[in-house]
Amino acid sequence: MEHLEEYERRELWSKIQNALFEDKIDQFRAEFLEMHPYDQAKIFEELDTDVRMQIYTYLSPEEMAEMMEHLDFEMVGDYFTEMEPKFAADILSHISADDAADMLKELDRNMVASYLTIMDHEAASDIKELLYYEEKTAGSIMTTEFVVIHAKHTVKEAMLHLKKEAPGAETIYYIFVIDEAKHLVGVISLRDLIIAEEDWFISEVMSDRVVYVKVGEDQEEVARIMRDYDFLAIPVVDFQNHLLGIITVDDIMDVMEEEASDDYSKLAGVSDMDRPDENAFEAARKRLPWLVILLFLGMMTATLMGKFEATLNQVAILAVFIPLIAGMAGNTGTQALAVAVRGLATGEYEKDGMAKLVMREAGTGLITGTTCGFLITGIVYLWQGDVFLGILVGISIMATLIVATLAGAIVPLIMHKLKVDPAVASGPFITTINDLISILIYLGMATTFLSLQLLK
């Protein structure tokens, strides 16, 4: 089938709704469980409470678990709260440990404690291990449900072991090899295992050059490695090289999406764009913090300009170029900021070093500044017939572009050195600081020109 379009889902949904309405449990199960768990989740999200309560009695914990893995994890807390605790704990024990850990992070601590106590001990132990790791590190996105084989096994023994373990493992396409002390010693792909001769030893067919990450590695770095090496999974080890877990490519795709949204939000000055299904109040709440900060920064600019009131009074035409200059400053800074943040995220700047980057940005500012400066001098002269006014605006634009380019590039680098996420130096912040500096340059130069009697 083609991936379900919205209207197709609604058609199926009517059928399912009828079955529910008429309490036809078998018919409901037949229709609902036919669908991919992702589509089941999409439908489940839209239901009313009483319908959900009905579904809890129609599906087993395993079936609920498969579907719930595709729900928005920030919402599942509400669902668990409406269920019998035992039912919720059973579902959690069937959800893959890494997803279960992520869900529990959204819940009240007491609830988490009681679920972990009620549920199957082995599942609880897997989950507790994952809850321990810091947000956005390899440890927090890995799963402990993977298959290992020993270097001393034969290919035949390994395949038998695999068939047995396969149902409970997140993936069996890369199988990691350990020694007796559980150190990671090698890896073999299922593809290579199938092609190999049955009586060979694993140690002979495996690759001992395993790429791994340490448990504290940043998730963005893990994503970069998996993308660069085209891996389907990557092992996670502790400081002594014991194999603790694996991270699979589907989880990394979610991380990539999260990180991209994050960077994008920050450039725009909106907090947390992840949840679009909101009303006007929620949307306003996400944007107001930055807007209020910018309001105050704007007042600072106004106060600063107030000190140049005499200059503005004398040459009223000066005011009309302020939006132009401030606007160019803002946009230039944003461009430089975007390139710097993106470069830091993709790891490009580790290679060349900060000094080289700053030199290049200075050069870029010089080129763009000179080009735009000459351009605007010509335009202003043609418009107002005043060559000194043209020169004033031209020099201001040039100085502004150089300063704004450097500011937009250097601020995120400084933040990176201070171990702060450089994307926090958001677009609006850099823009407004650059506005301020550019106006200072412009009006300061204008005052100087006036005192030299170059303007009328």
Added chain:
Amino acid sequence: MEHLEEYERRELWSKIQNALFEDKIDQFRAEFLEMHPYDQAKIFEELDTDVRMQIYTYLSPEEMAEMMEHLDFEMVGDYFTEMEPKFAADILSHISADDAADMLKELDRNMVASYLTIMDHEAASDIKELLYYEEKTAGSIMTTEFVVIHAKHTVKEAMLHLKKEAPGAETIYYIFVIDEAKHLVGVISLRDLIIAEEDWFISEVMSDRVVYVKVGEDQEEVARIMRDYDFLAIPVVDFQNHLLGIITVDDIMDVMEEEASDDYSKLAGVSDMDRPDENAFEAARKRLPWLVILLFLGMMTATLMGKFEATLNQVAILAVFIPLIAGMAGNTGTQALAVAVRGLATGEYEKDGMAKLVMREAGTGLITGTTCGFLITGIVYLWQGDVFLGILVGISIMATLIVATLAGAIVPLIMHKLKVDPAVASGPFITTINDLISILIYLGMATTFLSLQLLK
């Protein structure tokens, strides 16, 4: 081994360099081929021409192919040009067809034609098929190197077929099932195939609910589907449901990265941020187009303000609030734009519809506008002691925020309806348009206030 850090790569590189310098071909091959192709590529990129020429004589076409798949495709044209055409064509025939097609797109047409003529016919035919499809669609990112099995095979026959075909296939972890007419009829994972009984028929163990995409589907949509359903691969069909190719998750991760960079670049008003290793001239070249456009838009604003010269002359203090108002307009518009573009990309707005979105943005603008409006009225009054000035600025801010929010949200929606990539409505463009509108509102209102003799 841990993923190679830069310094580790340089250490290995010294060893390899020595081997090359002393013409020790076996030693070079031993060290170089030990590394992951991605690391080989990283080293290869840094070499001088004469060293590369040496390496072309030390490695086979297959070995070159494995490494070159990890190079920057925009650069490989230069490398192919320095090789003997036969060598280049051999390499291309060993590179997976989808990557080969992408590489050839960067080359001169005549070169492409001669490579396709010289190389192995089957490889050439696969590549030609892929070159046919439009950029950024499923057809252009799929590969034709996949394994199929027939619904009538037994599990045992399928496994034997797999072992034979595995080396040439991009992935064997999802195996797609076709009928005699090559229609896509089902899918089975390798995991399920291994667990199944040998004498069952494929038609009995496969899943007939296959999620697929049409060959013309947009790549961003394909990425979304693979991410939502957690697939490792997805089949691509034509309008009659014949299986044409598959798209694997590693290619999709590259697509996701490309799309994220794309959106980010457009928000910032920088063309094509994909290639960071550039000098100041290249960087300036990417930013100048937008800067020059904005320069002209800024002049429009200046001209517009020129018409209000009388008003500005009368109440000089008006000018100091222009950066504040224009700045708020710009940032608000960028926030709304970012949310709208992201929402369109993730498919959220298909569900709720445009009207609901516009209503919500209007509400958001109203709330943020009223809040900021009241705030600024109070601040201005405290600063200048003039309540009408405060009201003027407050109302201007409020009107500005409402208009800017709506503009930032509606422009990308209109572009989406017109089938233009909404991210083209870049940050700087929306910002400057909003600047213009906000100044118009502000000065227009100021003139009205003056005529009503509310300002001194």
